[in-house]
Amino acid sequence: xxxxxxxxxxxxxxxxxxxxxxxxxxxxxxxxxxxxxxxxxxxxxxxxxxxxxxxxxxxxxxxxxxxxxxxxxxxxxxxxxxxxxxxxxxxxxxxxxxxxxxxxxxxxxxxxxxxxxxxxxxxxxxxxxxxxxxxxxxxxxxxxxxxxxxxxxxxxxxxxxxxxxxxxxxxxxxxxxxxxxxxxxxxxxxxxxxxxxxxxxxxxxxxxxx
Amino acid sequence: xxxxxxxxxxxxxxxxxxxxxxxxxxxxxxxxxxxxxxxxxxxxxxxxxxxxxxxxxxxxxxxxxxxxxxxxxxxxxxxxxxxxxxxxxxxxxxxxxxxxxxxxxxxxxxxxxxxxxxxxxxxxxxxxxxxxxxxxxxxxxxxxxxxxxxxxxxxxxxxxxxxxxxxxxxxxxxxxxxxxxxxxxxxxxxxxxxxxxxxxxxxxxxxxxxxxxxxxxxxxxxxxxxxx
Numbered sequence: 001x002x003x004x005x006x007x008x009x010x011x012x013x014x015x016x017x018x019x020x021x022x023x024x025x026x027x028x029x030x031x032x033x034x035x036x037x038x039x040x041x042x043x044x045x046x047x048x049x050x051x052x053x054x055x056x057x058x059x060x061x062x063x064x065x066x067x068x069x070x071x072x073x074x075x076x077x078x079x080x081x082x083x084x085x086x087x088x089x090x091x092x093x094x095x096x097x098x099x100x101x102x103x104x105x106x107x108x109x110x111x112x113x114x115x116x117x118x119x120x121x122x123x124x125x126x127x128x129x130x131x132x133x134x135x136x137x138x139x140x141x142x143x144x145x146x147x148x149x150x151x152x153x154x155x156x157x158x159x160x161x162x163x164x165x166x167x168x169x170x171x172x173x174x175x176x177x178x179x180x181x182x183x184x185x186x187x188x189x190x191x192x193x194x195x196x197x198x199x200x201x202x203x204x205x206x207x208x209x210x
Numbered sequence: 211x212x213x214x215x216x217x218x219x220x221x222x223x224x225x226x227x228x229x230x231x232x233x234x235x236x237x238x239x240x241x242x243x244x245x246x247x248x249x250x251x252x253x254x255x256x257x258x259x260x261x262x263x264x265x266x267x268x269x270x271x272x273x274x275x276x277x278x279x280x281x282x283x284x285x286x287x288x289x290x291x292x293x294x295x296x297x298x299x300x301x302x303x304x305x306x307x308x309x310x311x312x313x314x315x316x317x318x319x320x321x322x323x324x325x326x327x328x329x330x331x332x333x334x335x336x337x338x339x340x341x342x343x344x345x346x347x348x349x350x351x352x353x354x355x356x357x358x359x360x361x362x363x364x365x366x367x368x369x370x371x372x373x374x375x376x377x378x379x380x381x382x383x384x385x386x387x388x389x390x391x392x393x394x395x396x397x398x399x400x401x402x403x404x405x406x407x408x409x410x411x412x413x414x415x416x417x418x419x420x421x422x423x424x425x426x427x428x429x430x431x432x433x434x435x436x437x438x
Contacts (some may be wrong), residue, residue: 133379168381170388188270188389190377195270 123155128164135189137164139175141199146177158199175199233396234406237283241403244283246434252287253427256405259436262415268407269393271386272377276321277313278413280423280436282395283405291401292428301410304420312408315390319383321411326377335366 130136139148141158148155150171155161158175166189176182180201187195237256241247244256258281265274273279278301286292302309313321339362377386395406415421421436 133381168379168385170385170392186392188385190270190382190385191379192377193270 123150123153128155128161128166130165133191134165134167135191136194137166137173137187137189138162138194138196139164139173139199140197141175141183142201143177143180146175146180146183146199146201149174149176173197175201177201179203233392234394234404235281237285237403237405241283241285246436248432248434249285250430250432251428252290253292253430254283254285254403255425255427255432255434256283256285257281257423257434257436259421260407269389271319271322271389272326273318273322273390273409275325277318277409277411278415278421280408280410281405282408282423282425283403284395284400284427285403286400291399294395294397294400294404296395296397296408298426299408300424301413302422302424303413303416304422309424310410310413313411315387315394315409318390318409318411319387322386323378323380323383326382337364337366338362 139158139161141148144157144159146158148158148161150166150173152172152174155164168189168191171187171189173185173187174182180203183199183201185197185199187197189195238244241249241254241256244258246258247254247256249255260268260279260281262274265279268279280301282299284292284294296312296314299312300309301312339360341360341362342358390407390409393407395408396404413421423434423436425432425434
């Protein structure tokens with residue numbers, strides 16, 4: 001134990017000695033600035049009248065020139081604290097955080113994705129998760145890998161969206177696949193209600209002719 | 211953005227506009243295609259009374275709880291626009307003097323929201339438990355106790371709920387209003403055939419009771435007898 005402590009103490013001492021001149025230098029620079037300020041404000045000094053150009057030059061000379069360097073700033077730290085009475089087992093698995101938990105990814109979606117998509121909504125991960133205030137849309141599509149659009153925004157492929165939980169409202173649902181006719185339907189979602197939609201995409205006759 | 215993505219965006223956008231644009235339902239080719247129809251002064255009126263089962267299939271909202279729903283199609287006279295207003299429609303139960311006027315989507319949605327919010331939910335959950343208890347020491351006597359199988363059974367009864375009831379929130383009301391409005395008979399000036407659903411609230415459908423739909427078309431009253 002003692003043999004370990006000695007090299008550690010020596011290491012700390014070395015770090016301290018190396019760090020000291022840097023601190024001392026920074027203190028010096030700040031103190032010299034203070035001194036210069038004091039000089040300019042020293043009462044009793046009589047100076048002759050200066051021309052405006054000289055005044056500007058003198059003022060510029062007083063501004064300390066900063067060396068270009070990388071500055072590291074610590075931004076606002078957001079910490080969310082919540083309370084959950086226990087883990088919640090919904091129909092789609094286990095959610096470790098309660099409704100007031102910390103979701104560090106939320107601001108990323110809101111700040112980065114929304115401006116890129118403009119007026120279209122963005123359906124990020126968890127957009128279709130179960131919620132007691134939502135209604136369910138059960139989608140069956142043929143082909144299963146058809147692309148699903150809700151209100152014009154891409155939501156995912158049909159095989160991954162067999163069950164979508166959406167807020168109450170009216171939505172334009174579009175299911176489309178390559179070389180197939182698109183399926184469009186206006187869907188109305190109410191909380192606690194389940195809506196079953198079967199989208200069978202017919203073959204696109206116009207493309208077949210070509 | 212690739213060419214394919216552009217095309218997809220254009221198609222989806224057009225589809226969204228096409229779906230959101232027109233209101234009501236698609237009228238049949240001619241008024242004669244409706245089993246119950248009449249033509250007066252060149253104006254044709256066709257009616258289909260929806261059964262409760264049909265209403266349940268057609269609407270996500272529980273309209274069958276409060277209303278009698280009829281699909282009404284209007285065919286204006288040639289080169290003459292027709293003013294369509296819900297105030298011109300009424301439903302009369304045979305043998306009574308009272309008639310019910312057609313209600314707006316907003317009114318029906320409010321009524322449905324209130325109905326969904328009323329009432330009480332009672333949940334009954336039976337519970338059955340089977341377990342095994344290992345041997346231990348009795349804390350009072352200090353003696354060794356025997357283990358064995360344990361069985362339990364019970365019933366949990368829950369009244370009410372912490373969350374909002376299905377279909378009772380303001381968002382639900384707004385969604386119901388949109389649905390009823392978009393599927394409803396479009397109001398205003400019509401120079402081409404129009405059709406849509408008309409809602410008559412508070413009408414009880416008694417078996418054997420005859421129903422009549424009265425509508426006023428350009429000042430003329432038209433009565434259509436509906437099948438029992």
